[in-house]
Amino acid sequence: xxxxxxxxxxxxxxxxxxxxxxxxxxxxxxxxxxxxxxxxxxxxxxxxxxxxxxxxxxxxxxxxxxxxxxxxxxxxxxxxxxxxxxxxxxxxxxxxxxxxxxxxxxxxxxxxxxxxxxxxxxxxxxxxxxxxxxxxxxxxxxxxxxxxxxxxxxxxxxxxxxxxxxxxxxxxxxxxxxxxxxxxxxxxxxxxxxxxxxxxxxxxxxxxxxxxxxxxxxxxxxxxxxxxxxxxxxxxxxxxxxxxxxxxxxxxxxxxxxxxxxxxxxxxxxxxxxxxxxxxxxxxxxxxxx
Amino acid sequence: xxxxxxxxxxxxxxxxxxxxxxxxxxxxxxxxxxxxxxxxxxxxxxxxxxxxxxxxxxxxxxxxxxxxxxxxxxxxxxxxxxxxxxxxxxxxxxxxxxxxxxxxxxxxxxxxxxxxxxxxxxxxxxxxxxxxxxxxxxxxxxxxxxxxxxxxxxxxxxxxxxxxxxxxxxxxxxxxxxxxxxxxxxxxxxxxxxxxxxxxxxxxxxxxxxxxxxxxxxxxxxxxxxxxxxxxxxxxxxxxxxxxxxxxxxxxxxxxxxxxxxxxxxxxxxxxxxxxxxxxxxxxxxxxxx
Numbered sequence: 001x002x003x004x005x006x007x008x009x010x011x012x013x014x015x016x017x018x019x020x021x022x023x024x025x026x027x028x029x030x031x032x033x034x035x036x037x038x039x040x041x042x043x044x045x046x047x048x049x050x051x052x053x054x055x056x057x058x059x060x061x062x063x064x065x066x067x068x069x070x071x072x073x074x075x076x077x078x079x080x081x082x083x084x085x086x087x088x089x090x091x092x093x094x095x096x097x098x099x100x101x102x103x104x105x106x107x108x109x110x111x112x113x114x115x116x117x118x119x120x121x122x123x124x125x126x127x128x129x130x131x132x133x134x135x136x137x138x139x140x141x142x143x144x145x146x147x148x149x150x151x152x153x154x155x156x157x158x159x160x161x162x163x164x165x166x167x168x169x170x171x172x173x174x175x176x177x178x179x180x181x182x183x184x185x186x187x188x189x190x191x192x193x194x195x196x197x198x199x200x201x202x203x204x205x206x207x208x209x210x211x212x213x214x215x216x217x218x219x220x221x222x223x224x225x226x227x228x229x230x231x232x233x234x235x236x237x238x239x240x241x242x243x244x245x246x247x248x249x250x251x252x253x254x255x256x257x258x259x260x261x262x263x264x265x266x267x268x269x270x271x272x273x274x275x276x277x278x279x280x281x282x283x284x285x286x287x288x289x290x
Numbered sequence: 291x292x293x294x295x296x297x298x299x300x301x302x303x304x305x306x307x308x309x310x311x312x313x314x315x316x317x318x319x320x321x322x323x324x325x326x327x328x329x330x331x332x333x334x335x336x337x338x339x340x341x342x343x344x345x346x347x348x349x350x351x352x353x354x355x356x357x358x359x360x361x362x363x364x365x366x367x368x369x370x371x372x373x374x375x376x377x378x379x380x381x382x383x384x385x386x387x388x389x390x391x392x393x394x395x396x397x398x399x400x401x402x403x404x405x406x407x408x409x410x411x412x413x414x415x416x417x418x419x420x421x422x423x424x425x426x427x428x429x430x431x432x433x434x435x436x437x438x439x440x441x442x443x444x445x446x447x448x449x450x451x452x453x454x455x456x457x458x459x460x461x462x463x464x465x466x467x468x469x470x471x472x473x474x475x476x477x478x479x480x481x482x483x484x485x486x487x488x489x490x491x492x493x494x495x496x497x498x499x500x501x502x503x504x505x506x507x508x509x510x511x512x513x514x515x516x517x518x519x520x521x522x523x524x525x526x527x528x529x530x531x532x533x534x535x536x537x538x539x540x541x542x543x544x545x546x547x548x549x550x551x552x553x554x555x556x557x558x559x560x561x562x563x564x565x566x567x568x569x570x571x572x573x574x575x576x577x578x579x580x
Contacts, residue, residue: 126507146507175507188497188504193490193511195555199548200486201570203540206547207478208576214478215576217416217436217465221483224514226573233567240555240563250493251552255545257496258489262541265485265530273530277523280491283516286498286505 003169004162006031010067012082014038014047014056015232017099017128018073019137022052024170027139037063046134061089069166072098075238080109090118095162097123101186101235102243103150103179111154119159122150122179124186125172132232143171150179187246192254194236195247197228293459294452296321300357302372304328304337304346305522307389307418308363309427312342314460317429327353336424351379359456362388366528370399380408385452387413391476391525392533393440393469401444409449412440412469414476415462422522433461440469477536482544484526485537487518 009025011018014036022034036053037060038044044056057063064070064086072079079098090096096118100106107122114120127145129136147167151160164174177185204222207214218226240247264272299315301308304326312324326343327350328334334346347353354360354376362369369388380386386408390396397412404410417435419426437457441450454464467475494512498505508516530537554562 148507185502185504185507188494188502189508190511192493193515195551196486196490196515196548197511198567198570199551200483200544201573202551202566203482203544203547204478205569205573205576206543208573212475212478214475215573217438217475218479218577221480221487221518223577224518225483225486226577228511228514229567229570230574233564233571236567237560237563241558241560244555244558248552248556251548251555253496254490254493255548257493258486258541258545261485261489261492262538265534265541266538268531268534270527270531273527274523276492277488277519277526279495280488280519281523283491283495283498283505284520286495287508287513287516 003028004030004165006069008032008067009034009069009071010037010064011035011053012037012060012063012070012072013074014040014043014053014134015073016132016134016136017141018071019043019047019050019052019134020139020141021071021073021099021170022047023050023137023139024142026052028170030166030169031069035063035067043134047137050134050137052134052137060086064090064094067091068094069162070094070096072096072100075232075235076100076102076106076242077238079106080113083110083113087113087117090114092118094118095159095166096120097149097163099123099125100242101190101239102183103148104183105242107150107152107179111152115154119156121155121159121163123163123167124148124150124182125167128231130227130231132235142167145172146175147172148175148177148182150177150182152179183243184246187243187250191239191243191247192250194228194231195240195251196254197225198236200225201229293318294320294455296359298322298357299324299359299361300327300354301325301343302327302350302353302360302362303364304330304333304343304424305363306422306424306426307431308361309333309337309340309342309424310429310431311361311363311389311460312337313340313427313429314432316342318460320456320459321359325353325357333424337427340424340427342424342427350376354380354384357381358384359452360384360386362386362390365522365525366390366392366396366532368528369396370403373400373403377403377407380404382408384408385449385456386410387453389413389415390532391480391529392473393438394473395532397440397442397469401442405444409446411445411449411453413453413457414438414440414472415457418521420517420520422525432457435462436465437462438465438467438472440467440472442469473533474536477533477540481529481533481537482540484518484521485530485541486544487515488526490515491519
């Protein structure tokens with residue numbers, strides 16, 4: 001594969017995800033210059049210090065004016081708000097993408113916004129850590145990971161091809177998916193686990209505050225949940241709010257399953273519980289088979 | 291501290307936990323001989339091969355006849371059943387313990403069973419992995435970990451002292467606790483997380499079977515849960531059944547918290563969600579402070 005080369009790339013949002021992406025772009029030699037755009041100068045400075053970006057600014061229009069590839073790496077709800085402010089300033093030949101974790105509504109709005117002005121296509125790299133901030137960036141974050149891209153009818157084919165090539169050049173495996181189908185699947189495999197982890201940890205914190213020193217006895221079980229529940233609150237608030245319908249459906253389905261297991265525990269149904277736990281183990285086989 | 295030295299130790303159950311314990315005993319030179327007792331010859335052979343035990347048998351009475359320390363390392367419900375079969379065969383000066391994850395009911399029954407025959411005291415080392423079988427044993431499993439011991443009124447003081455010394459000699463930090471208080475705390479920090487993980491994974495497996503290829507998109511969120519839900523089904527079935535009351539209370543409390551978060555998502559309550567997620571993050575501080 002011959003790698004793409006961009007004169008100038010703008011990364012909007014130099015947190016952990018954006019800065020890691022800039023590092024990967026740099027490492028693979030995909031551009032001449034990268035500009036980091038952020039309101040948070042601590043992140044900008046850290047990204048510069050890490051060599052992820054060549055220069056930085058907090059001025060959106062200056063930052064994106066000459067970019068031929070613009071990547072939004074900010075929380076989902078902020079993405080559309082910021083996009084509205086640059087729509088008349090972007091190059092007509094630029095390719096614009098975002099790395100948000102929800103796609104349905106966002107892709108619909110972003111496609112409409114940029115249609116006729118430039119070329120937007122949604123991306124969702126399936127990667128991340130619970131750490132935030134440019135200082136936690138790593139250049140390997142996207143390497144070997146799936147990246148779902150979500151073109152729609154209005155998306156220009158050249159933008160689809162360009163964004164495919166871009167992600168492949170930093171080592172991601174492309175999956176093409178409808179943005180609403182994406183949200184349905186992610187509600188189950190990613191958003192629901194986060195809702196659950198936040199609720200579980202919230203529940204334990206309540207007990208701790210009620211005077212029971214439970215946290216100091218946390219073994220493996222709770223610890224894994226606290227790691228997930230340590231993820232960035234703004235990012236996850238936005239995900240919860242921008243994929244409400246699917247997440248509520250996933251919560252309700254989970255609650256029914258939990259109620260089934262609860263009843264078996266209440267009835268001390270040895271056989272039922274055992275077969276429930278055996279079935280859950282099966283998912284590990286599915287994960288290995290993929 | 292001068293380490294204890296036992297002529298003969300019997301470990302009943304040579305799975306991952308029991309064999310790891312035997313390895314730790316060996317490493318610290320705490321006994322002359324260790325006998326492994328199990329119905330599973332694969333585990334027995336693996337434990338012998340690893341040097342964890344000197345000899346093995348599937349005959350309970352032969353195995354424990356000369357032991358001055360007897361450790362049950364089998365699922366909670368099996369522990370009492372097996373104990374009934376050896377009560378007239380144990381040495382009067384032996385110390386007997388178990389490493390089960392629930393204590394209330396078990397300690398009550400075991401104490402009654404051995405009273406006047408020998409000296410039982412409950413233990414619960416707060417450690418483990420999701421792996422099972424002797425082949426997954428590691429000699430460091432108990433080192434640096436908390437071990438809760440649960441003496442009751444009838445427990446002989448010499449047994450309390452002996453078991454403290456024993457666990458400390460393999461590097462565990464002793465916490466003394468009432469067996470029912472133990473079960474209440476563990477329901478929250480360990481049993482509930484497992485119930486939740488099993489239910490979540492069960493819920494996703496249902497979707498997969500319904501024809502939605504969700505599992506292959508599992509990112510960090512779901513993966514952590516599948517690890518927990520990969521724990522030994524028999525062990526966890528027994529825990530669920532032997533700590534029913536506290537686990538049901540914990541599930542109900544969790545469900546109320548989940549419902550609160552669900553409602554905020556449904557109402558797109560940005561402030562409410564954000565503060566909920568920020569609060570959950572706090573548990574990490576509590577975990578570091580302990």
